[in-house]
Amino acid sequence: MPAQSQKTLLKHDAPSARELATEIAEAARFTRKHAIASIFHAGSGHPGGAMSSADLLACLFGAELNFWPDAVSDPDRDRFVLSKGHGAPALYGIAAHHGFCDARAALKLRKLGSPFQGHPHVLDLPWVETSTGSLGQGFSVALGMAMGLKLQKNPARVYTLLGDGELQEGEVWEAAMCAAHHKLDNLCTVIDYNKLQSDDRNDAIMRLEPLAAKWRAFDWAVAEVNGHDIDEILSAFRRASASHGRPAVIIAHTIKGKGVPYMENLPHWHGSVRLTHAQAEEALTALGATRSEIKDLLDVSDR
Amino acid sequence: MSATAEAPALIGTSGDSLREAFGKALSSLANEFPKLVVLDADIAGGTGVHHFRKSHPARFLQFGIAEQNMMAAAGGLAAVGLLPVVTTFAVFCLRAIEQARLSLAYARRNAKIVASHPGLDVGPDGGSAQSLEDLAAFRAIPGMTVISPADPVEMALATRAILEFEGPVYMRTGRSPAIRIFGDDHTFEIGKGKIVRDGNDVTIVACGVEASRALEAAKMLEQDGVSARVVNMATIKPIDTELLARCAAETGAVVTAEDHNILGGLGGAVAEALAATRPCPIEFVGVKDVFGASGEPEELATLYGLTAPHIAKAARRAIARKG
Numbered sequence: 230m231p232a233q234s235q236k237t238l239l240k241h242d243a244p245s246a247r248e249l250a251t252e253i254a255e256a257a258r259f260t261r262k263h264a265i266a267s268i269f270h271a272g273s274g275h276p277g278g279a280m281s282s283a284d285l286l287a288c289l290f291g292a293e294l295n296f297w298p299d300a301v302s303d304p305d306r307d308r309f310v311l312s313k314g315h316g317a318p319a320l321y322g323i324a325a326h327h328g329f330c331d332a333r334a335a336l337k338l339r340k341l342g343s344p345f346q347g348h349p350h351v352l353d354l355p356w357v358e359t360s361t362g363s364l365g366q367g368f369s370v371a372l373g374m375a376m377g378l379k380l381q382k383n384p385a386r387v388y389t390l391l392g393d394g395e396l397q398e399g400e401v402w403e404a405a406m407c408a409a410h411h412k413l414d415n416l417c418t419v420i421d422y423n424k425l426q427s428d429d430r431n432d433a434i435m436r437l438e439p440l441a442a443k444w445r446a447f448d449w450a451v452a453e454v455n456g457h458d459i460d461e462i463l464s465a466f467r468r469a470s471a472s473h474g475r476p477a478v479i480i481a482h483t484i485k486g487k488g489v490p491y492m493e494n495l496p497h498w499h500g501s502v503r504l505t506h507a508q509a510e511e512a513l514t515a516l517g518a519t520r521s522e523i524k525d526l527l528d529v530s531d532r
Numbered sequence: 533m534s535a536t537a538e539a540p541a542l543i544g545t546s547g548d549s550l551r552e553a554f555g556k557a558l559s560s561l562a563n564e565f566p567k568l569v570v571l572d573a574d575i576a577g578g579t580g581v582h583h584f585r586k587s588h589p590a591r592f593l594q595f596g597i598a599e600q601n602m603m604a605a606a607g608g609l610a611a612v613g614l615l616p617v618v619t620t621f622a623v624f625c626l627r628a629i630e631q632a633r634l635s636l637a638y639a640r641r642n643a644k645i646v647a648s649h650p651g652l653d654v655g656p657d658g659g660s661a662q663s664l665e666d667l668a669a670f671r672a673i674p675g676m677t678v679i680s681p682a683d684p685v686e687m688a689l690a691t692r693a694i695l696e697f698e699g700p701v702y703m704r705t706g707r708s709p710a711i712r713i714f715g716d717d718h719t720f721e722i723g724k725g726k727i728v729r730d731g732n733d734v735t736i737v738a739c740g741v742e743a744s745r746a747l748e749a750a751k752m753l754e755q756d757g758v759s760a761r762v763v764n765m766a767t768i769k770p771i772d773t774e775l776l777a778r779c780a781a782e783t784g785a786v787v788t789a790e791d792h793n794i795l796g797g798l799g800g801a802v803a804e805a806l807a808a809t810r811p812c813p814i815e816f817v818g819v820k821d822v823f824g825a826s827g828e829p830e831e832l833a834t835l836y837g838l839t840a841p842h843i844a845k846a847a848r849r850a851i852a853r854k855g
Contacts, residue, residue: 304613351611351639359611360639363630366604370635373608373616376593380569380614400631403598407605410596 257287263322267338269509279319312367313392314348365398394426456481550706553684555580603628607635622663651791668796682743689720731761748840794818813853
């Protein structure tokens with residue numbers, strides 16, 4: 230975990246590419262396991278999208294964001310907005326991995342009195358940048374941040390993660406038009422394109438394709454990547470940072486439920502579900518958790 | 533409550549519209565509030581912020597005809613330390629109310645929403661453009677302060693007050709030329725109503741354009757020997773419960789008057805406050821749960837029952853209901 234906190238030191242360690250990819254892969258595994266465990270304990274929550282976005286979040290927090298646990302109010306920090314707010318379990322997992330919150334506390338997802346609400350809330354967690362949970366809004370808030378930072382000549386960047394179903398909200402395209410018009414090249418949008426939404430495939434509900442062409446037509450710098458290939462994702466972030474005069478979008482092709490074979494590519498696991506102990510155990514096993522890890526994650530008694 | 537029993541001079545001349553007064557005030561306050569930015573959705577000429585666009589173009593942010601994005605983006609602008617003022621028509625604030633709810637109020641952002649074209653005061657644009665629901669809707673959002681000033685003097689004071697205030701605010705302006713009812717010595721404080729004319733038999737509580745009609749109604753009642761107190765209740769939320777309870781105790785009957793649906797707006801707020809403190813007969817002047825239509829504001833006020841004679845009549849009903 231990077232340890233810098235001083236503003237002047239705001240940058241990630243630069244290990245070798247191989248070391249970095251290994252670290253990020255481990256962070257993504259932690260995130261998936263944590264999300265499964267927290268959804269199990271909560272008795273509800275959206276596992277599919279948490280699994281599909283884990284590698285994207287691990288790349289963002291592990292290599293891209295200048296954002297540190299002891300500098301969450303630094304005006305020069307990069308901002309991250311989880312516009313697909315139902316992906317909260319994955320956000321809490323990656324945040325715990327990087328020390329923004331306590332991993333055990335973050336298992337109290339959706340519980341009365343816990344700051345780890347079903348969707349992230351800025352007043353509950355100091356490292357959450359804005360409250361989300363109504364699709365489309367986080368994207369607009371991120372745009373407002375990017376616009377405001379530019380107005381104040383602050384070089385910080387703004388990142389936001391959208392779901393694919395979220396793109397059916399009209400507000401997203403209002404914001405897409407607006408960001409391009411205002412040349413917000415400090416804004417980088419990532420789309421978790423897992424092709425599934427609450428009730429069915431995107432195609433069956435409301436077709437998104439041709440998706441890259443839509444963003445190009447809105448005058449964004451567009452990249453398409455395999456959203457589970459860490460090198461591809463990191464390389465897309467580097468190109469996005471170099472975009473000049475245009476906001477950047479990374480369309481990340483992902484697999485819903487990635488890492489948990491019985492969930493992969495099934496819309497059923499998008500929605501808020503109750504995981505049985507056996508299901509949670511099977512998922513954690515598939516994610517490489519050891520017996521003692523599983524016991525620790527699922528059978529702790531102080532919750 | 534600093535108001536005295538003395539009524540301020542009723543100036544009574546038609547002046548600037550409330551939107552013009554707001555736009556000019558905003559422009560003149562810009563240097564004092566360096567973080568202030570103004571958001572527009574292609575109706576600056578309609579909302580009055582064309583003054584700001586001209587005086588401070590770099591801090592005037594154009595969002596195009598896309599109010600939902602504009603409303604939520606204000607949350608982002610506030611999050612990075614700016615002081616955003618979202619401006620559009622009241623009906624389009626309703627369009628973006630969920631953005632105001634989540635990205636401004638729930639996130640407790642220091643952002644202001646200023647809505648022009650509320651109520652039948654919109655006039656010829658017709659029913660589609662006349663927001664009769666905004667006070668009720670925004671009042672129901674936790675943490676949202678709701679304000680509806682009465683005349684250009686108060687609008688200028690309220691504009692400063694909302695910029696100084698920390699937290700999300702929804703404020704109505706107005707489209708049509710407004711009657712100036714306050715003198716230059718008028719003061720405004722968020723959350724405080726003001727007795728603008730004293731009386732003993734009934735209290736008329738009004739906001740926005742209905743305040744001048746309430747004063748007119750009080751004069752009519754006086755000719756019939758009825759002594760009506762008039763309270764200008766520019767802050768609908770938080771409502772000045774203390775003042776309302778005192779007025780109810782001292783006059784025994786209340787009339788509310790607003791250019792809004794009688795459901796859930798000023799009347800609702802007053803009724804809730806008095807039911808919990810000092811119950812008394814209350815009559816409600818407002819639009820009776822129907823949509824508006826095209827016409828001049830005065831014609832519409834007559835048709836829909838918002839004029840001074842309507843208020844006076846409601847006052848007599850309230851008095852007649854006293855135990």
